[in-house]
Amino acid sequence: MMQQQIITQKHHSDTVSEAIIKTPQSSAVRDLFFNLAKDHDLGFVKTSTDQYICATPLGAIEISMETARITIRLRSPTQENLYTLQDSVTQHIAHKSEPLAASLQWTGSIKKGDTPPNFRLMTVVSSKRISSSYYRIRLHGDALASFAQDGLHVRLLLPNNPSDPKWPKIGSNGQTKWPTGKDTLHKPVYTIRWIDPQSGLLDIDIFIHDGGRTSIWAASVEPYKKVGIMGPGGGWHPNADWILLAGDATALPAIARILENTTKETQVTAIIKASSKEDETLTIAPDNGSITWISIIQPETELLKRVNSISIPKNKTRYVWFAGEKSMAQAVRQHFTSQGLSKQELYSAGYWKSKIPLL
Numbered sequence: 001m002m003q004q005q006i007i008t009q010k011h012h013s014d015t016v017s018e019a020i021i022k023t024p025q026s027s028a029v030r031d032l033f034f035n036l037a038k039d040h041d042l043g044f045v046k047t048s049t050d051q052y053i054c055a056t057p058l059g060a061i062e063i064s065m066e067t068a069r070i071t072i073r074l075r076s077p078t079q080e081n082l083y084t085l086q087d088s089v090t091q092h093i094a095h096k097s098e099p100l101a102a103s104l105q106w107t108g109s110i111k112k113g114d115t116p117p118n119f120r121l122m123t124v125v126s127s128k129r130i131s132s133s134y135y136r137i138r139l140h141g142d143a144l145a146s147f148a149q150d151g152l153h154v155r156l157l158l159p160n161n162p163s164d165p166k167w168p169k170i171g172s173n174g175q176t177k178w179p180t181g182k183d184t185l186h187k188p189v190y191t192i193r194w195i196d197p198q199s200g201l202l203d204i205d206i207f208i209h210d211g212g213r214t215s216i217w218a219a220s221v222e223p224y225k226k227v228g229i230m231g232p233g234g235g236w237h238p239n240a241d242w243i244l245l246a247g248d249a250t251a252l253p254a255i256a257r258i259l260e261n262t263t264k265e266t267q268v269t270a271i272i273k274a275s276s277k278e279d280e281t282l283t284i285a286p287d288n289g290s291i292t293w294i295s296i297i298q299p300e301t302e303l304l305k306r307v308n309s310i311s312i313p314k315n316k317t318r319y320v321w322f323a324g325e326k327s328m329a330q331a332v333r334q335h336f337t338s339q340g341l342s343k344q345e346l347y348s349a350g351y352w353k354s355k356i357p358l359l
């Protein structure tokens with residue numbers, strides 16, 4: 001009952017990236033990878049003497065140890081996922097050892113200086129006010145098939161200088177190199193509310209909040225303007241006999257998409273803290289589920305109170321999915337972990353951080 005299938009099988013069609021690290025301390029580098037995997041609830045398995053493999057939702061990480069050198073091989077079924085894996089492995093190494101990350105030279109199908117394979121240049125089709133709380137942005141782009149699988153979310157890339165935008169490139173160590181200075185991009189994460197790869201269209205629902213740069217952009221953006229997206233990422237539709245979906249206005253687009261995709265065998269309970277009465281028209285409960293709307297006049301903490309009052313069933317597979325303000329997400333995680341839910345049965349994500357403490 002994992003959110004995403006963990007990729008373990010080797011296929012001839014896999015795309016591969018490889019980096020050789022020359023070091024007299026290969027065991028220390030190997031242990032750094034072991035710790036990285038542990039931080040993400042993943043683990044390496046020994047496949048033969050001095051060979052290890054870690055299966056991740058994006059692909060496999062293989063380690064081969066030789067005298068004074070260690071080879072890291074990444075394998076993935078798609079170029080997009082391979083790049084996301086390479087980028088995130090390099091980023092995480094940088095958190096542990098900046099010089100090691102900077103020295104990495106990945107070889108394989110991903111070339112430095114190219115546009116990242118998970119980037120798409122999109123054209124704005126329309127921006128519509130769908131309720132008092134949201135703009136719906138429709139974007140058009142090519143080759144969107146990978147954005148309709150593997151992840152529900154994208155990073156929206158909004159240029160500071162729309163008349164001469166600069167987009168990310170693959171840096172010399174295989175990591176994304178972002179434009180800087182006057183070309184810096186605003187890069188918030190949003191849910192793909194709807195996608196149709198055949199027509200090349202996707203929708204994003206943007207919640208309007210005070211001073212939000214993306215909602216300000218959505219209010220005035222015109223058709224034919226260019227934006228970038230990168231992704232997808234951030235988890236897939238939960239799958240269980242019983243699912244609790246809950247969150248605030250920023251989570252409504254994801255909850256609505258998940259509700260539309262639940263099978264009739266799944267029993268779903270949704271609890272949503274709406275931002276206006278009109279928001280209640282933006283999704284409907286499936287035959288096998290219910291939605292409880294918490295009104296705008298209720299305090300923010302009402303969401304937490306209602307969510308934490310739900311009893312989780314014991315005799316079926318279950319999944320709790322929550323997204324909202326960071327401190328709320330932490331409180332939900334704490335509560336359901338204490339109720340006995342395992343990491344594989346729980347997603348509780350901070351979608352934004354309030355300047356004023358909510359709890």
Ligand SMILES: Cc1cc2nc3c(=O)[nH]c(=O)nc-3n(C[C@H](O)[C@H](O)[C@H](O)COP(=O)(O)OP(=O)(O)OC[C@H]3O[C@@H](n4cnc5c(N)ncnc54)[C@H](O)[C@@H]3O)c2cc1C
Nearest residue numbers: 188189190191205206207209212213214250253351352355
């Ligand atoms: C995986 C994921 C999926 C998401 N999906 C969606 C989605 O589909 N639709 C959506 O609207 N949002 C979504 N969000 C939340 C969104 O990314 C944040 O709200 C983000 O900060 C918005 O960027 P901005 O440019 O509007 O704000 P900024 O201009 O970057 O932020 C300015 C300030 O506004 C405050 N702020 C941010 N969000 C809120 C808020 N919701 N309410 C009140 N104050 C806020 C912050 O304190 C911030 O400092 C998602 C987040 C994640 C991580």
